[in-house]
Amino acid sequence: MSVTFAQGFRAAGVEAGISAVAGKKDVALVVNDGPINAAAGVFTVNRFCAAPVQWTREHIRAGRADAVILNSGGANACTGQEGYAQSQAEAELVAELLGTRAANVAVCSTGLIGELLPLDKVLHGAREAYAHLAHDDAAGQDAAHAIMTTDTVPKTAVREGTNGYRIGGMVKGSGMIAPQLATMLCVITTDAQVSAGQCQAALSVGTDLSFNRIDVDGCMSTNDTVLLMASGASGVEPDPDEFNRLVREICSELAAKIVGDGEGSSHTIEITVRHATTEDAALACGRAVAASNLLKCAISGNDPNWGRIVSSLGTVPMDVAPYDPEQVTVDVNGVRICDGAKPARDRSEVNMDQRQVTIEIDLNAGDAEASVWTDDLTHEYVHINADYES
Amino acid sequence: MSVTFAQGFRAAGVEAGISAVAGKKDVALVVNDGPINAAAGVFTVNRFCAAPVQWTREHIRAGRADAVILNSGGANACTGQEGYAQSQAEAELVAELLGTRAANVAVCSTGLIGELLPLDKVLHGAREAYAHLAHDDAAGQDAAHAIMTTDTVPKTAVREGTNGYRIGGMVKGSGMIAPQLATMLCVITTDAQVSAGQCQAALSVGTDLSFNRIDVDGCMSTNDTVLLMASGASGVEPDPDEFNRLVREICSELAAKIVGDGEGSSHTIEITVRHATTEDAALACGRAVAASNLLKCAISGNDPNWGRIVSSLGTVPMDVAPYDPEQVTVDVNGVRICDGAKPARDRSEVNMDQRQVTIEIDLNAGDAEASVWTDDLTHEYVHINADYES
Numbered sequence: 206m207s208v209t210f211a212q213g214f215r216a217a218g219v220e221a222g223i224s225a226v227a228g229k230k231d232v233a234l235v236v237n238d239g240p241i242n243a244a245a246g247v248f249t250v251n252r253f254c255a256a257p258v259q260w261t262r263e264h265i266r267a268g269r270a271d272a273v274i275l276n277s278g279g280a281n282a283c284t285g286q287e288g289y290a291q292s293q294a295e296a297e298l299v300a301e302l303l304g305t306r307a308a309n310v311a312v313c314s315t316g317l318i319g320e321l322l323p324l325d326k327v328l329h330g331a332r333e334a335y336a337h338l339a340h341d342d343a344a345g346q347d348a349a350h351a352i353m354t355t356d357t358v359p360k361t362a363v364r365e366g367t368n369g370y371r372i373g374g375m376v377k378g379s380g381m382i383a384p385q386l387a388t389m390l391c392v393i394t395t396d397a398q399v400s401a402g403q404c405q406a407a408l409s410v411g412t413d414l415s416f417n418r419i420d421v422d423g424c425m426s427t428n429d430t431v432l433l434m435a436s437g438a439s440g441v442e443p444d445p446d447e448f449n450r451l452v453r454e455i456c457s458e459l460a461a462k463i464v465g466d467g468e469g470s471s472h473t474i475e476i477t478v479r480h481a482t483t484e485d486a487a488l489a490c491g492r493a494v495a496a497s498n499l500l501k502c503a504i505s506g507n508d509p510n511w512g513r514i515v516s517s518l519g520t521v522p523m524d525v526a527p528y529d530p531e532q533v534t535v536d537v538n539g540v541r542i543c544d545g546a547k548p549a550r551d552r553s554e555v556n557m558d559q560r561q562v563t564i565e566i567d568l569n570a571g572d573a574e575a576s577v578w579t580d581d582l583t584h585e586y587v588h589i590n591a592d593y594e595s
Numbered sequence: 596m597s598v599t600f601a602q603g604f605r606a607a608g609v610e611a612g613i614s615a616v617a618g619k620k621d622v623a624l625v626v627n628d629g630p631i632n633a634a635a636g637v638f639t640v641n642r643f644c645a646a647p648v649q650w651t652r653e654h655i656r657a658g659r660a661d662a663v664i665l666n667s668g669g670a671n672a673c674t675g676q677e678g679y680a681q682s683q684a685e686a687e688l689v690a691e692l693l694g695t696r697a698a699n700v701a702v703c704s705t706g707l708i709g710e711l712l713p714l715d716k717v718l719h720g721a722r723e724a725y726a727h728l729a730h731d732d733a734a735g736q737d738a739a740h741a742i743m744t745t746d747t748v749p750k751t752a753v754r755e756g757t758n759g760y761r762i763g764g765m766v767k768g769s770g771m772i773a774p775q776l777a778t779m780l781c782v783i784t785t786d787a788q789v790s791a792g793q794c795q796a797a798l799s800v801g802t803d804l805s806f807n808r809i810d811v812d813g814c815m816s817t818n819d820t821v822l823l824m825a826s827g828a829s830g831v832e833p834d835p836d837e838f839n840r841l842v843r844e845i846c847s848e849l850a851a852k853i854v855g856d857g858e859g860s861s862h863t864i865e866i867t868v869r870h871a872t873t874e875d876a877a878l879a880c881g882r883a884v885a886a887s888n889l890l891k892c893a894i895s896g897n898d899p900n901w902g903r904i905v906s907s908l909g910t911v912p913m914d915v916a917p918y919d920p921e922q923v924t925v926d927v928n929g930v931r932i933c934d935g936a937k938p939a940r941d942r943s944e945v946n947m948d949q950r951q952v953t954i955e956i957d958l959n960a961g962d963a964e965a966s967v968w969t970d971d972l973t974h975e976y977v978h979i980n981a982d983y984e985s
Contacts, residue, residue: 318903319933511708516641531675586888
């Protein structure tokens with residue numbers, strides 16, 4: 206179940222020979238058949254953003270998208286005017302096939318930075334995808350497969366609202382994840398009857414609490430894009446609170462799947478910072494800990510090394526997160542191994558056998574809290590990133 | 596040649612059974628025999644700073660140190676009042692042996708965070724070291740060996756000034772390096788006739804341009820300490836500019852040796868950012884690039900992946916470093932592979948066979964520049980840090 210779970214959407218994923226992996230699907234197309242075509246997007250804040258991001262960000266402001274064309278095997282980032290012209294050519298072809306305007310077609314790319322796309326292959330793939338568009342679950346799965354890069358599994362999520370409206374999403378992402386978004390592309394579809402403004406509001410909050418709080422390797426991408434497209438095909442006007450919650454849940458589930466599939470990872474680490482003075486303070490502390498290579502290596506070695514937790518916590522400036530080190534406690538998997546910046550229960554009491562590791566930090570400084578998610582750092586991560594398309 | 600290169604200093608390094616590595620020297624003692632005993636220090640800004648840092652920072656303010664006692668095999672960090680009492684006990688014993696006050700004895704520790712020292716062993720080691728104090732080069736080398744942890748080589752540097760005054764130094768550090776100082780201990784000695792104020796001025800600038808600009812893994816330690824001790828034994832009052840320059844050179848050479856011995860590294864990466872609007876802007880850009888795990892993995896795979904350079908550069912906020920992405924050029928080992936945020940010469944032209952990799956980024960935005968140094972990220976780094984004292 207993926208982007209075709211909601212009524213009013215067709216999808217396809219095809220092999221166009223762009224990816225270096227033989228036989229891999231690498232072009233996906235998702236089409237919104239309406240009756241409404243509301244859309245919203247959230248994008249990387251990287252100053253070197255890719256051509257497809259420039260194209261899509263510019264045109265989605267109008268609140269409409271009839272389709273999105275996506276490819277893996279090339280990011281079309283740092284490719285100048287020629288790269289922008291490529292994104293435009295993709296949009297124009299899809300628009301022609303669908304009988305709409307290019308401005309109503311969103312474009313996403315993922316892969317190596319700094320190389321133009323093999324445009325003939327991409328356009329050929331777009332035509333093929335158009336020819337294979339279908340409403341069924343298999344078509345949604347094909348699309349989810351086509352956007353994968355170093356992902357080991359396709360990542361999808363669905364929710365159903367009161368009176369039967371539906372939301373479905375797919376995402377790709379595994380490395381270059383953080384601190385804002387990820388090397389990720391995400392398309393969420395819904396048949397709820399909602400406006401572009403409602404889509405943007407739900408997506409902005411949902412993204413902020415999910416994709417913006419995961420960190421696989423501390424690297425921010427040039428291509429991150431999260432799109433929400435509404436067809437209105439269910440005819441259901443959703444309760445706004447419920448709709449926002451369900452979009453947030455889809456974002457969270459997809460974000461968790463990214464971390465769960467973090468490049469080479471053997472543990473997923475959830476870091477919760479409690480009793481901070483503000484949510485931003487809690488987030489800053491959580492992110493500092495999540496960014497520690499030393500901690501991430503220790504976790505991969507099944508070592509709940511709290512010294513590496515507090516030494517990262519100690520790098521957050523006082524004005525960003527006021528707290529007294531002597532009041533800080535750290536629990537790993539429910540065992541308080543640091544109390545008041547001193548050792549408490551023995552580290553050997555912590556069971557590290559499971560993939561999931563929970564780190565709970567209590568600052569004892571206020572009432573706010575926040576959670577962030579990351580992965581451990583393994584030999585396999587280095588292998589993947591030393592040898593990826595080099 | 597190490598801390599005993601300068602006249603007026605004795606040193607020793609002995610095995611006290613603190614380190615988990617059998618036969619490894621783990622206690623070092625450096626004694627300043629005067630006639631003057633000026634001293635200055637620079638310390639970690641980590642809010643969870645270790646007991647020996649608290650002790651030494653507090654007492655060196657008076658501008659005097661007659662000796663410094665150092666141990667590897669335990670950081671005495673996050674150990675509360677009991678840890679502080681241990682540092683004090685070390686200082687008191689050394690003071691008693693030397694016939695001075697405890698406040699005149701600096702203390703440094705390095706190793707695992709969150710465990711008290713085996714104090715009996717440390718004090719026994721201090722007595723042994725005192726018994727072995729000597730002026731000769733071998734004694735200085737023993738001290739340099741005794742402070743090593745994951746270092747693969749002892750790291751020392753010397754300089755000689757006009758009229759024959761001398762400066763010598765030793766440092767340990769290999770991982771948990773950055774962004775301010777490193778998991779490092781550094782002792783620099785000089786027989787120049789200089790005041791504590793001159794020492795502090797020379798050391799602060801020297802540290803800022805060297806140890807504060809290296810980044811092995813983005814992790815800031817709880818124990819970093821850099822000490823400069825002056826005996827005045829040469830009787831030479833140095834030219835202030837020359838003295839400052841020589842201290843800076845010693846710091847730079849020792850910092851380069853830390854990066855050259857970065858845990859598991861196969862490449863040393865020098866990142867120079869030119870034509871920034873300010874030095875801080877250049878530094879922020881350099882540090883953002885130096886912190887990229889993805890880039891560091893690519894370099895370990897001999898891949899001059901400039902996409903990972905500019906995507907890191909693009910995370911630096913506009914108000915921190917104003918520049919236009921379209922004006923940015925990137926050279927790796929002298930080959931311009933990115934020009935105006937677009938591909939230029941082919942990546943295959945870059946020779947990555949040497950350990951040294953130079954990355955030159957031109958922002959074309961102003962007149963300031965700065966360099967930072969880091970290492971690549973290898974399987975070996977993960978191995979060392981997943982299995983270190985776990």
